Amino acid sequence: MTINTLAKGGCHREQMACFRKMEKVIVAMQDPDMGMKMRNQRLLITVIPHAMTGHDIIAWLTHKYRISEEESLHLGNMLVKYGYIYPLKEPRCLVLRPDESPYRFQVRPLTIYLAKKNIRKQGELMEYEKERYSLLHKRINHTWDFVVMQAREQLRASKQRRKADRIVLECQEQAYWLINRPPPGVNNVLDTGLERPNNFSCRVTLVSDFIIEACRKALGRNRVKSSICLEGFLKYSEQYLNHDPIMQGCLPSNPWISDDTAHWTMNAEIVPVPTRLRVERWSFSFMELLNDAMGRREFMTYLEKEFSAENLYFWQACEDIRHGESSKIVEKVEDIYKNFLAPGAARWVNIDSKTMDKTLEGIKRPHRFVMDDAQMHIYFLMKKDSYPRYLKSDLYKNMLAKAIVPQETKKSVFPFMRRQRHSSPSPAQTATQAAEEEGLAKGAGANSAAGSHF
């Protein structure tokens, strides 16, 4: 695996896409009707024909693409950095200045030539490239012809003209070398990182059969109408709007902005009283409830009251198998059978006979996914039955009523005084401590469970 460096003068497939787009911009800029107005630009005492000012470039980009001046400046800078436009004043500095500094289109777009040298035969790509290049060359030739014509006409005229040509050529060369041999400290724009080999030619690819198979499968699948799917996005965004700190801010304040970690403290995994937004979120979907440690705990309490807690215990045990160590699978499956599936088990779960039979059969040769069907059955049972009832229960309603709505922290009276940023214990540290404590506790015969505190 080689990392392609600038020295090779090469460029990559990934750059082809953006070179094409940059050319589009340049071609548009050179359009005789809608493009940039070129005129003679004064450089000290010399007059350079067919040039444009930095200011004009920015104005044109701003107008054409309907973007801000800041963005035009940025885009224009990219065009200069890649050599499509070069500066006549201070040619060592490939930067677009938003003032009267003169610039010119590079007559021989260097990057395009570099690219051309390295294009491997890619069928349609070559054709497309040829089209683009010939279009660009037509335009450039048009400009260049004009310059040459003018030069010839005024050949007898002063040294000025020749001096202008000399300056132009010098600047062109400077730009070329700056791009190809950037001085230290300057970004190398032709550096594209790790080379991604063109795999169409050099690697064993899949049999077309795979594609045919995939297409056939895809043709048979059920699809949902766009109107229904897309409404789903609207609903989701609306529901979660108040929970999106970047969109709506967060209470009491965004720690990154205020340097105050209260928001995190209030929303830690286990707190005495949760925030209102958090409790509300439990009602959005069953997944939200289960994903929140406190929510899951509350739900467990509710299920205990309903004498159906074994469902949640079962689900948790199945999750443990799915995501746990491979070496413990057999042992865990046995435990599940003993506690949840065996006749007369302490926490017997009510699964339909078909699923039960399939699962019992699978247990004979336990693997990571052997509990999947049973787990899904119980999951949907809880989701359809217990979960909606929980949301209507007093337990949930009281939780919601008690929940905190933090006060918004007003901006500090002394905004320029930076708050001290407090560090927090690393999860790695609390885990090590917990393990140590447990080790000690086990020795003493007691059982302590240190939760993580963050």
Add this chain to the structure above:
Amino acid sequence: IPMQTYFILSYTQVKIQSPPTPEMATQEVPLNETLAHLKTESETLKSKLEEERAKLHDVELHQVAEKVEGLGQFVMKTRRTLKGHGNKVLCMDWCKDKRRIVSSSQDGKVIVWDAFTTNKEHAVTMPCTWVMACAYAPSGCAVACGGLDNKCSVYPLSLDKNENLAAKKKSVAMHTNYLSACSFTNSDMQILTSSGDGTCALWDVESGQLLQSFHGHAADVLCLDLAPSETGNTFVSGGCDKKANVWDMRSGQCIQSFETHESDINSVRYYPSGDAFASGSDDATCRLYDLRADREVAIYSKDSIIFGVSSVDFSLSGRLLFGGYNDYTINVWDVLKGTRVSILFGHENRVSTLRVSPDGTAFCTGSWDHTLRIWA
């Protein structure tokens, strides 16, 4: 643009449609004929598939979104700058504690930071350069990383100052080409990887055993993301073959495939509900694919945006899509309306990686300018 089809190198892999006869065994199959036949068949099927997909496409996202309120002025600034890498930052990931991050760079350094205080807490030097992938374990007690070494290794994070992190390193994944991305699944026990060798794979951390491999990309796989769905069994990957594939983790099958980008897909990220995912590509566009409608439903692009997207992520509600671009900027898109809400400047070289924090309070970018920035 005609769809590319993928050809077989060795003719012995060609499936012959008719049952083999003794004559055929000794006869050489005319390669061009078989290839042409397969090409026609796959192209016919592909256009049929597009027809089917189009039938149910009765409205565009931005049309549906007309009734939604537009977004106002958007102000996001750099709130922290993390300096410490000596070379291009290639990847980063958040810890579940919402403030710590791990980052990796071209010179082989992997650093764990408390981004809030900007303190560096751990640093490891990998034995290879170009560490393109790194991930934080859900427990917060370990990190995984890899790159040109073709491996994914797990380092347990020890707070003992005297302990050398590299000593406890565990080699988990082995590919035959560079590691482009890695992610822990719901626990510290399994890792999902993608590689330049064109495959993705699921590994058991404890034993280093390969649990499942995923074949179907015709070129380097550059990115992956796990689905936040209820059944938690799928993930999406994007590659240099311009395809985004959705996989079943249990069976290794590719369940859905999308091919609308015009260049390499550098980043894929699920919409928070799990019903869709976004992608970012060298073709300078981001796209949204709906899994139930089985099609692309939005393109986020602008004529003035010329450079490729390296990394994408959604805000918590999924209303905003953040894209890190190769022209050093971050573009913020209104996912529903398809418009560009804001452009953020700050980095001095390409943005190579971008992730929103677990609680959505900020997002972090890593750049070739050697720094990471937290934006809020």
